[in-house]
Amino acid sequence: MRNITITCLLIYVINLLPVAAFEIELEETFGDNDSVSTVQILSSTDSERFRPVINGFINRNPELSVRYVTASTAEIYTAIATESTTFDLVISSAMDLQMKLANDGFTKTVTLAGNENVPNWARWRSEVFGFALEPIVLLVSKQDFLDLKFPKTRRDLLALMRNNPDIFINRIGTYDPKISGAGYLFSTQDSRQSDTFWRLAEVMGRLNTKLYCCTSKMIEAVDSGELALAYNVLGSYANAELPSDSNAQVIALEDYTQILLRTAVVPLASKRPDLGTRFLDYLISVEGQDILDKQAKLPALNNFEISKLANRKPIRLDSGLLVFLDKLKRSAFLREWDAALFQN
């Protein structure tokens, strides 16, 4: 009898495990091995950053364990939209891809116990829920700015780069929109905000800007002095990862600072949507938000510093986000980007 139970359990567990055809970065399981059930989470946020919240969740729900799979935002989208994965919750910083998942009908409508914790601007229908903010900032290397004033606006930045090519040549970093979903989102949103962006891209191209896959690499490079500045960096990562005596200085540009929403959706294919919903509910709960903000250093929805940023421009969670995901629109944008950046 017992054997049968175990076998059944095994079959059940095997069935439960998603077939990982997409590219997984890391997979980690939290909580007791003999837990009753497991919450399957697919996320673009490092498990290291998320650990405090997961532990907080498990403390509240000792009968549960959490299987936390990290992947890039693009892989996450593919995993949910085209592969038969059965994750219970999908966390991503790519708002546009999350939005597309919901619009295209891959997500479940969720009823949250703490529904009122998520303001209207941080949700789309009852399918996409924002749970953390992310200011997109400029990172500069202090040692290169001994004689220079920190730029306050993109116009300042433009003048700075134009006037000091010797400092900045080969020493500017930004996301590669072709390989990073987040980078693509930031640049497309930038292109909507002002024409300065294209001038910026041109100047960056002339200064032979290096393109990166991810924020952490850019942070490292600025901290070490390899880069003089990095444009469009995830602010929370910079704040969390940099030591207090770091060489890198975080600057929120005053003409506008984009604010990204980290969002979560419960996939339609989930076998235990209730567990996904439970985790999401924890994320938006007062306790979850507090842990996110204080321990995980992922700014909560009501983060005070962000709320008082001058000219903050939250990227709106709406159907407009679908536009740049259109393949024609994307190729047109990247063509333009290439033209600006690689003038040769």
Add this chain to the structure above:
Amino acid sequence: MRKPISLRWRLLVPLIITAIITSALLYFTMRQVTKQAVQATQEALLEKAVTSILEQTRFTENNVEIDLPYNIFTMLGAISEDKVYYRVDLDGLFLTGYEDLRLKNLTVDNEYIFFSSTIFRGVKLRQATVQQLFLVNGKSRLIQITVAQTQLFQEAILRDMSRNAGVIGISFFGFALLVALLATRSFLRPINSLAGTVSRRGAHDLRPVKGPTPPELMPLVLSLNGFISRLTGTLRQTETFIAEAAHHIRTPLSLVKSESQLALRKSKSSENRKHLHNIIESVDMSIRSAGQLLDHALVLYRSEKIDEKRLDLAVVVQHVADNLQPAADLKDIIIKTEIINNGDIFVMADRVLLEVALRNMLDNAIKYSNPDQLIFVKMVLDQNFVRIIVLDNGRGIKGVKTKGIHKRFKRGSNVDDVIGSGLGLAIISEICIILGGSFILKNNKGVGACAILQLPVC
């Protein structure tokens, strides 16, 4: 035979049906209008979306550039958070967007925007399609653009709207029902008040019905009044007949009485005298009864046209007592009137009727007293009423069933030995009703009876 339908229902049912129909119409109209408004809004946005995509379409040598308008997509989702799908085809081949979204097949020269509804991924969509031919390098190329949106918002609005319309419809219905009830009430009020005035009337009040009446009720009032006047006529004839009959009886009886008295005076034999005495006494009784019959007819007659005046009660009482003293003298009875309050007691009454009532009270007292006794007439003021009390020391009515004693020709068991008509108390009671007073006859504490007539003072 079917039970006749009440007036109230005859009125209420059509009113309620009208209210139901109006409420339902209101509900459906509101729903329809809202539906159209929401649909029109959505179509306007979809139209804007397809036309701006079309406007942004550029052909370069062998390439086509499609630009999806970010702001319009934002707007499409903004009011509703409805899901948005689109598809662009070039020369009938899928170019971008959602390949499983079916393009509406339009004839090539269609230039306007075509709206349709489809089911996409199990959800109902509203879809706007536009197409245009471009001439590029001498080749004509066909661009087809469609933008579709779910209608969850419309459904949500309609749900809200239906709820609101439902509330409004039901409130309207409730209001209409209330109005219908009030209308029915006010409609029936004249009828009820007419019925009230007629039924509140005294038994012999046969005056025609007057007062303001709605014109629709005039036929009823007129025929009622006609009926009353015919009835009055018949009654009057009856009473005239009684009065005449009483008169015709009284005259020969008076003759018999005076002849008998003459014979009594001439007669020597004690036997004869005794017989004659009896005859005279009986004739007296008969005369009195005939008088009472007359009184009764008089009361009925006067009740039709009362002549109310403010009367000094003491004067009336004294007058009646004085009138009856000769009759009392025959039995050596003295009537004592006690007037209190300096005689300052006034009543609003028809003097003739009041006198008849008092006369009958005193008449009984004299009739049922023994010779040489005293009769007291008192007046007691009690708040708004005055009680006229006639006390005698006669046989009283101890142990007599007084129930129904005031009915015509009903007499008590205590007076079997005395001839009487049984009309006295009937006359008094009828006058009481007319004057708005009350009358009781009860046994005195010591000996005799106590008749009390209570009247309102003024």
